[in-house]
Amino acid sequence: MELSGSSPRSDQERASTSGVGPPSGGGRPGARRAALGCLTLTPLLRLAVLRHAVPARSALRAGCPTCGEPVDLRRPWPVLGPAARCGRCRARVGPPPVAVELAAIGAVAVLVLLGPPTTELLAVAWWLGWVLPLCFIDVAVHRLPDRLTWPAAAGVGALLGLAAATGVGAGPWLRAVLGGAGLALFFAASTLLLGARGFGLGDAKLALGVGALLAWHGWPVLVAGLLLALGLSALVSLGLLAARRVRWSGHVPFGPFLALGTIAALLLTG
Known part of the structure; x- marks a missing residue:
């Protein structure tokens, strides 16, 4: 469905890349690799949320809000992993478990659906x-x-x-x-x-x-x-x-x- 006929990419460009049709079997492995690569970035995304999810004009959060255990990319697990639990007190830290990971996979799916790089x-x-x-x-x-x-x-x-x-x-x-x-x-x-x-x-x-x-x-x-x-x-x-x-x-x-x-x-x- 087209919302506009003035897109800078022509129909011919959408239908073909480098003069050949879409690959018959390489799309799914490529999408899986992209999803796995994106999941490696989720600790960084979780850290950004943890740091900035504070009231306006407040200092950035540097650790677990319950016990104060420092959180950074040198010690990403389990606090910046899918479990989202502090390694010391086991309290939940940041976004809900698996939520960021699912959002990242959804973002990869959007990019795959939008077309070739x-x-x-x-x-x-x-x-x-x-x-x-x-x-x-x-x-x-x-x-x-x-x-x-x-x-x-x-x-x-x-x-x-x-x-x-x-x-x-x-x-x-x-x-x-x-x-x-x-x-x-x-x-x-x-x-x-x-x-x-x-x-x-x-x-x-x-x-x-x-x-x-x-x-x-x-x-x-x-x-x-x-x-x-x-x-x-x-x-x-x-x-x-x-x-x-x-x-x-x-x-x-x-x-x-x-x-x-x-x-x-x-x-x-x-």
Whole structure:
């Protein structure tokens, strides 16, 4: 299903790479290798969540919140593994067990579905690498740290610029820059006008990369991604209200819905 006919990749380019059809038997082993490779990075993702899932203007967390045992990549197991348990006190640390690992495998699946490796796909992979910990942090403490949102946006802009310089030209990249800036301004304006009832400034910074990735494929894709994110957020919020898990005055983090809406729009475009 195509959301836009203005994608910088032509139908011929989508159907063929280097003049040959898709491989008949190499896709699945390649996907498995990619998934296994991604799983080796999950301790780093868990560490990023542990460090930054703290209230605003608080020091980064350096160890187990229960016993204070230091946590770093020199001693990743079991605290930064799928069990997510402190090696000293056995308390749960960071995101739920296996959650980060499943999210990482899901990210690999998205990249496989989007198509063969290209510079555009590298931009999506870069963005996913930052947005995965951001989603867990937003759910935990309702904030999106600048230390993660700014590199995500900068990397997306640079990689899409490289894709433009080596292939499709400046048009899609300029549209991506305008889309990212426009979406970020939309979220920032809601914060200024509505205060706590609007989106946060963290959402605006996350929107820089989101808007660029979506607008690269055309303005309809950007609109579709935003509508999907808003729709998912509304459905989940209504479900939480019906279950009395939140109140009307409560706050539901929007970052994960913005990420899911972006992924869904990209998959529909591809």
